[in-house]
Amino acid sequence: MTRRYGFLALICALALARALPAQSASELATRGVNAYQALDYDLASTLLRRSLGRDSAGGSLPPAQRARALSYLAATELLRGRRDSAVAAFRALVLLDPGYRPDDLVFPPKVTSLYQEVRRETKTFTIETPPLTRTHGRLEPFSTRLIASALTDVTVTLEREDGTRLRTLYTGPVADSLTLLWDGLAFDGAPPPDGRYALRVTPRAPDGRGSRTLTVPLDIKRLPFDTIAWPEQPPLLRERTAPTRALGALGAGLVAGGMAFLLPSVVSRGTTASSARVVVGVGLSASAIAGYLLRRPGRPIASNIDANRVKRAAWQERVTAVRTDNATRRAGASLEIRAGAVAGVRLGDAP
Amino acid sequence: MKTIAMLTALSCVAGAARAQRAGFSLRFDAANVWARTDAVGLNSVLRGPAFGGEGRITLGRFFLSVRYFEGQLRLNSGAAQEVRQNLVDGAISLAARPFPWLEVSVGPAARAYVTDSTTERWMLWRVRTRIEAPLSPHGLSSYVELWRSFVSDINVPAGAGRVQGGETGLIYRPRGRYSLRLSYHLDDALLGVPGRSETLEAVTFGVAIEGL
Numbered sequence: 001m002t003r004r005y006g007f008l009a010l011i012c013a014l015a016l017a018r019a020l021p022a023q024s025a026s027e028l029a030t031r032g033v034n035a036y037q038a039l040d041y042d043l044a045s046t047l048l049r050r051s052l053g054r055d056s057a058g059g060s061l062p063p064a065q066r067a068r069a070l071s072y073l074a075a076t077e078l079l080r081g082r083r084d085s086a087v088a089a090f091r092a093l094v095l096l097d098p099g100y101r102p103d104d105l106v107f108p109p110k111v112t113s114l115y116q117e118v119r120r121e122t123k124t125f126t127i128e129t130p131p132l133t134r135t136h137g138r139l140e141p142f143s144t145r146l147i148a149s150a151l152t153d154v155t156v157t158l159e160r161e162d163g164t165r166l167r168t169l170y171t172g173p174v175a176d177s178l179t180l181l182w183d184g185l186a187f188d189g190a191p192p193p194d195g196r197y198a199l200r201v202t203p204r205a206p207d208g209r210g211s212r213t214l215t216v217p218l219d220i221k222r223l224p225f226d227t228i229a230w231p232e233q234p235p236l237l238r239e240r241t242a243p244t245r246a247l248g249a250l251g252a253g254l255v256a257g258g259m260a261f262l263l264p265s266v267v268s269r270g271t272t273a274s275s276a277r278v279v280v281g282v283g284l285s286a287s288a289i290a291g292y293l294l295r296r297p298g299r300p301i302a303s304n305i306d307a308n309r310v311k312r313a314a315w316q317e318r319v320t321a322v323r324t325d326n327a328t329r330r331a332g333a334s335l336e337i338r339a340g341a342v343a344g345v346r347l348g349d350a351p
Numbered sequence: 352m353k354t355i356a357m358l359t360a361l362s363c364v365a366g367a368a369r370a371q372r373a374g375f376s377l378r379f380d381a382a383n384v385w386a387r388t389d390a391v392g393l394n395s396v397l398r399g400p401a402f403g404g405e406g407r408i409t410l411g412r413f414f415l416s417v418r419y420f421e422g423q424l425r426l427n428s429g430a431a432q433e434v435r436q437n438l439v440d441g442a443i444s445l446a447a448r449p450f451p452w453l454e455v456s457v458g459p460a461a462r463a464y465v466t467d468s469t470t471e472r473w474m475l476w477r478v479r480t481r482i483e484a485p486l487s488p489h490g491l492s493s494y495v496e497l498w499r500s501f502v503s504d505i506n507v508p509a510g511a512g513r514v515q516g517g518e519t520g521l522i523y524r525p526r527g528r529y530s531l532r533l534s535y536h537l538d539d540a541l542l543g544v545p546g547r548s549e550t551l552e553a554v555t556f557g558v559a560i561e562g563l
Binding site: 277 | 387520
């Protein structure tokens with residue numbers, strides 16, 4: 001029992017020991033930003049450098065806080081008159097996050113313009129790929145975003161593990177960022193078999209120097225595809241008059257007309273009734289015959305035909321849409337793509 | 352018993368009124384009426400125009416209707432002294448429509464034949480069944496109704512036997528709130544005096560306004 005508690009205490013102590021330096025780096029960064037805002041640039045520089053890990057005891061900042069600390073450090077160094085240090089900090093920032101933009105409302109123009117200058121000179125790019133994507137042909141393609149610090153010509157390819165090219169996704173310039181879509185098909189128009197692949201981004205420097213490729217490992221697995229069921233045919237109205245209704249109307253009218261003649265016999269045991277009832281009786285019988293003729297069996301019902309035409313057209317449209325959708329689904333397979341870690345690359349570092 | 356039946360019917364209507372919105376309709380009737388008296392050694396027919404109407408409150412499948420009818424009848428015998436008789440007829444009924452084609456109603460009805468010397472009063476409780484069927488898809492329909500009294504009382508001559516009647520007609524409901532009706536009505540009463548009966552016939556034209 002005592003050994004168990006001791007083991008638990010050791011785990012807690014280790015966890016705390018890991019948390020403390022991170023918290024410490026974060027606090028240092030916050031204090032550094034406060035010092036910058038208080039115009040105490042010397043203190044700000046010291047604190048920000050320590051927070052970035054140069055002087056701290058091994059703690060490191062998360063990427064977003066690191067980028068913020070670097071931007072304040074660069075601004076601090078520039079305002080201290082140390083342009084080279086500012087350029088170095090900005091370069092580190094561009095390499096960390098090529099798409100980063102210092103806030104124009106926080107930093108003076110000379111800081112932001114220096115950042116833009118460094119960003120243009122530090123040719124780097126990165127690629128943002130979701131860790132897990134389920135794709136389905138052109139309907140739900142695989143999407144990845146290429147972010148470049150400066151105008152860069154790139155070729156993006158999908159390759160097998162052995163380097164065999166499967167598909168070229170893009171060739172051309174990237175000015176700032178570019179979203180690439182892949183429909184899940186190889187050169188031959190078929191989806192690739194399950195396996196490990198790589199998404200390679202190869203930059204070509206304007207001066208023709210060599211380049212490093214950026215590689216994102218991809219685990220691709222086929223998923224069974226599913227098609228949409230055909231829409232059910234809508235219930236349609238009767239387009240021709242039914243015999244039962246016409247005969248029913250005729251019968252009802254003739255019975256009612258007959259009642260006008262028979263009522264004296266039925267109700268008053270044959271009392272001599274007035275002949276005025278004949279008017280009603282004949283009127284009812286004539287209406288019954290007219291009703292039968294209007295509803296005679298097999299007669300087209302125009303209003304129902306029109307209503308059915310609209311329903312059929314709408315249904316046909318849905319069928320066509322499903323047919324097209326299913327054709328697209330059949331052409332593009334469903335894939336599950338798991339992406340590995342990526343890193344930026346600087347052209348100037350090429351051997 | 353009558354009171355219990357009426358209270359039960361009224362409670363049904365009140366229940367329906369709570370659940371549904373009430374509708375109201377009015378009908379104006381003009382009729383030609385024949386009142387025939389048959390007795391041993393006496394057969395007379397008085398005829399004349401009559402006018403009236405009916406108001407109806409609709410509560411879902413239930414109806415409450417009030418009808419009033421009045422006319423002046425004359426004996427068409429060619430005699431020097433003309434016989435005149437005023438006819439006043441009224442009824443209240445509670446109706447239910449369990450199916451669109453079937454209506455059943457119950458309620459009291461009163462009738463008076465008024466002459467210069469006497470007034471013959473009828474007081475009836477009657478049950479009525481009505482069946483309606485469409486004739487054409489353009490709003491034309493026919494109906495037949497039959498009724499019979501289960502309690503009847505006539506003052507002159509005292510007492511009454513069975514009193515029953517019927518009606519058949521044609522209703523035209525064009526699109527809108529108005530409808531037209533042409534009907535033939537006949538009722539017959541066996542009076543207290545053996546061998547004597549009174550029959551009332553009417554051919555009626557009516558205009559109704561619905562959904563007020």
